[in-house]
Amino acid sequence: MLLTLQHAIERDAADPLRALRAHFAVPRAAGGEPAVYLCGHSLGLMPRAARAQVDQVLDDWAQRAVLAHEHGHRPWITYHDALAAPTAELLGCRADEVAVMNSLSVNLQLMLASFYRPAGLRRCILIEAGAFPSDRYAVTTHLQWHGLEPGEALIELAPRAGEDCVREQDLEDLLARRGEEIALVLWPGVQYLTGQAFDLPRIARAAHDAGALAGFDLAHSVGNMPLPLRDTAADFAVWCSYKYLNAGPGATAGAFVHHRHFRSERPRLAGWWGHELATRFQMPQAFRAAHGAAGFQLSNQSVLAAAPLVTSLGLFREAGVQQLREKSVALTAAFEQLLRARVPEAHIITPREPAARGAQLSLRIGADAQRAHRVFQWLAAHGAICDWREPNIIRAAPAPLYNTYADVFTFVTRLEEALRSA
Numbered sequence: 482m483l484l485t486l487q488h489a490i491e492r493d494a495a496d497p498l499r500a501l502r503a504h505f506a507v508p509r510a511a512g513g514e515p516a517v518y519l520c521g522h523s524l525g526l527m528p529r530a531a532r533a534q535v536d537q538v539l540d541d542w543a544q545r546a547v548l549a550h551e552h553g554h555r556p557w558i559t560y561h562d563a564l565a566a567p568t569a570e571l572l573g574c575r576a577d578e579v580a581v582m583n584s585l586s587v588n589l590q591l592m593l594a595s596f597y598r599p600a601g602l603r604r605c606i607l608i609e610a611g612a613f614p615s616d617r618y619a620v621t622t623h624l625q626w627h628g629l630e631p632g633e634a635l636i637e638l639a640p641r642a643g644e645d646c647v648r649e650q651d652l653e654d655l656l657a658r659r660g661e662e663i664a665l666v667l668w669p670g671v672q673y674l675t676g677q678a679f680d681l682p683r684i685a686r687a688a689h690d691a692g693a694l695a696g697f698d699l700a701h702s703v704g705n706m707p708l709p710l711r712d713t714a715a716d717f718a719v720w721c722s723y724k725y726l727n728a729g730p731g732a733t734a735g736a737f738v739h740h741r742h743f744r745s746e747r748p749r750l751a752g753w754w755g756h757e758l759a760t761r762f763q764m765p766q767a768f769r770a771a772h773g774a775a776g777f778q779l780s781n782q783s784v785l786a787a788a789p790l791v792t793s794l795g796l797f798r799e800a801g802v803q804q805l806r807e808k809s810v811a812l813t814a815a816f817e818q819l820l821r822a823r824v825p826e827a828h829i830i831t832p833r834e835p836a837a838r839g840a841q842l843s844l845r846i847g848a849d850a851q852r853a854h855r856v857f858q859w860l861a862a863h864g865a866i867c868d869w870r871e872p873n874i875i876r877a878a879p880a881p882l883y884n885t886y887a888d889v890f891t892f893v894t895r896l897e898e899a900l901r902s903a
């Protein structure tokens with residue numbers, strides 16, 4: 482049965498997670514009413530309590546200054562260490578495999594420094610042809626750093642002709658064919674443009690069977706769906722915290738290092754914050770890595786950029802990652818059903834199977850890219866916030882922490898109107 486506004490309101494009233502929305506600040510549309518915000522895949526909404534969390538850091542700074550490193554409300558020296566455990570719950574891994582630090586692209590560069598070690602014939606990096614630009618720049622510059630030509634050492638896998646999504650089978654076939662040349666597979670958990678969620682254990686297995694390492698970019702996965710890093714045996718992963726994790730613009734990001742690499746002799750780009758804590762402030766000359774992923778930290782951490790993450794991770798714990806996923810699957814299914822019924826012109830390129838997607842649906846709007854862009858602008862002007870990716874893709878994601886069935890209903894109604902007026 483097709484969702485009506487009345488059904489949407491009833492489903493929201495019956496939602497066991499409905500109280501969470503009040504914890505977030507929802508922007509207003511031009512008319513003063515709350516906007517329909519389906520852009521949590523780009524920048525998650527602000528948890529209201531983040532303000533108090535940031536204020537606490539400012540207060541500690543004002544009242545205790547340097548003493549807050551050890552005597553803050555949450556001492557700054559170990560501020561980020563406490564974020565590893567709740568993050569690990571979202572990733573499905575051990576807390577000591579997580580370092581909350583830096584930003585995503587920086588972490589990717591650091592991980593590549595340790596895990597991309599071309600040797601002999603095995604020199605290539607395999608990425609998807611549609612990789613996010615920063616990921617592409619990172620691997621390309623690493624190849625150059627090692628004196629290799631990206632034209633020769635970068636292998637890209639594209640979807641089959643006429644398809645939008647990459648098949649895991651094709652990745653397995655490529656690895657079976659050219660595995661001996663491949664040192665590293667860098668793959669997204671959820672593809673940023675299409676919203677396709679990949680079978681990460683399967684990809685890691687294929688990489689390892691070929692003798693390559695497997696690294697994942699989880700920018701669009703973490704907080705979007707429960708993750709199985711424990712079962713994937715991935716070598717490393719990186720993510721940011723401002724998308725589904727709602728930690729604010731440029732918030733402190735994270736990296737995962739599998740525990741089998743803790744004792745390895747891999748080189749790393751080190752800084753004093755990665756030195757073991759017990760002797761860090763004795764200022765020793767020789768670097769002794771802290772246990773686990775924490776040993777990959779470089780600098781004393783940006784506490785202000787991590788404070789909202791404390792709040793947000795608390796809300797994830799309260800909600801439960803499985804409950805969030807259940808709501809997310811149902812909410813995105815209702816969104817899809819409405820779109821197919823009411824706006825068939827918006828072609829959904831995201832896979833249909835719930836296991837192969839998260840919250841986001843990506844819509845290709847007709848053949849005329851200029852008209853598609855007018856549709857997007859009309860939506861923005863009428864309080865329906867989503868985002869635009871060239872040449873003609875609108876991405877919209879109902880985030881289960883704060884979005885409602887009413888949001889989804891209103892968005893589709895606006896999209897119908899936008900297509901009529903564009």
Ligand SMILES: *Cc1c(COP(=O)(O)O)cnc(C)c1O
Pocket residue numbers: 584585586587613615616669673698700701721
């Ligand atoms: C959002 C995103 C990034 C962003 O990188 P920053 O370093 O946080 O600016 C990188 N890679 C992917 C796949 C993304 O989706």
